[in-house]
Amino acid sequence: MIDLALIFNQRLDTLCRTLQGLLSATSIRLVYSDAMSVSKIDSAEYLSSVDAWHPSLEGHSVLANGAHQVVLDQARKLGWGEVA
């Protein structure tokens, strides 16, 4: 599963780059992000205390922190400025 997931991620990256190239003249951006792939879900506390397979709330928080930057970048590129 580990190897296959890595292959999937490489292919997704390639796919997104290719399609983004075709969209260059449009106002739509397609971005591949490895934010979730590098998030450190490496401790039991980040897994559900029941099945140890799905993320716990702490795990979800780690995922949110991981995805935060890329989402924020894209939001800003859409013109969503910092109001506060």
Place this chain on the structure above:
Amino acid sequence: MSQAFDTSDLTGNRLEQEEWSPLPIGTSIRAYRHVFGPVGLTALLILLFVSSAWLSLGSPNSPIELNQAVHVESADDLSTLLDSYNKDYKATLLRLDNNISLQAILIVLTVLLIIRRSDSLSLFGNSIPLSWLHFFIPLLAIALWLGVGFILHELIWGRIQGVQIIKALRRPHVELQKALFRDAGFIDGWFVTFIGADYSSINPSFKAGTAGVLVLLLATLVSAAHASLLAIVSIGSRRYIPGASRQRLLWYYLAPLLPLLVLLLSHFQFAYGGANRNWLQLYVAALTVPLMAILLWLSMTIDRKFDRESLQCLRRQRRHRCFGPPRQSVFDPELAVTAEPSNRTIALIGDSLSTTFHVGWPPAMFWRLWRGWRTNWFLRLPSENQNYSSILRKVSALGTITGVQHATVSASVDRGGPRSFADHLIDRWHFSHQVDEVLAGRFPDLLLIWIGHNDVDWRKQTDNCTAESFGELADAFIERYEIQLRRLLSGALAANKPGAIVVFGLINFESFFKARAEAETKRMVNRRLFPYLETDLDTLSR
């Protein structure tokens, strides 16, 4: 629909294309999951009402079983009375014909309202808002229907009394005199079918044919009138009631209930109060449900082309709004440029890793299948603060934003196709189904995609753990993924506004299994920890 998508350009050199070619995005009606909701509710209530009446009161009485019918003993002055009865009967028959004609017109008007192309009707130079008609026509339809009940009852009992008088007069040619009450139409059929040939002067051998005509014509028309009445109030609520999607959806379900109650009570009164035993009303009840479904489907089909916004309330209402910083900044001329419009949306396509689902006690697990979408890294986390908050909360620093959650448990990157019974049961929406949902609404400004974790279990797909077989699995995965991604991009381009799609790579399984190994170690020490750790994941939804 997704399966109608042409995949011929997605094989071979698909990644070497040099130009973006728009592709059919193919939305499916399955994205509007609530479209037939009022039909189901109506059918359930009809079933409950009819079965309750049947179980508590039994079958309704027939008028000739009761001693309520007139039993005339003396023939004095009956000729005058018979003439009077006959005139009344004929006049009432005329009222019935007029009423039925009006109901037929209302059905046509309802269909015209459903397929309307604008929101107003120009009549003699005056513009009439069609929104009013969505609620006025049902009122008229109810008044007409109540009229039918009284007229029909009057005709049945008037005819019985008239025939009793004819019998009491003991004149020759009684059968010919009975013919005075024949209408060569619906009432004749009613008497042959539900009361008896003695009152009809019609050859009983025609009974089956008469009943067939009776059912097909009048009962079908009454069913269509009922269906129109119930459907148009739902449609009107969906189209015109102001407010958020949830409010519209609530009214979409609730609006038909009041007219339905009136219809049910009037039918009950006719059958039990009026002692008019028949099976025609059951036929009407049964036919009303599919006809109502057809009308709702028709309205959805029309509105998909001309009033798509009104259909938004029919999608899954899995959304959460996060309010941004105080609004006073909007009035600052310099910041006004960057102040947010209130309808910014960010959506997520994903699987169970984007929900709070976990394997456990089956009833609780079933609950989480349906309700686990609320709390997760994307939409919201409990007790949120600066370091512990969802993406939506974090991004709301840029302004008010609505998050739409499409992710469901056990979702995979599928080939497209209808949702199965199991999908409906566990509320599973695969990638193509989630894409349908996205495309069915206003395209989100920012779309996040994090799906594919249910596709990495190679044991389900191949027996070979080789680089070659993994390459084949990856090819198939990317092909399926690309089809849906292209549909999304076509939808984003069709929306004609700036937007962004972020595709997240799958989770780091290496560190994930490290965490799981730690959990296994802890469980070996304390068996109370991670009670469902060993549960076979192949048989459960992830």
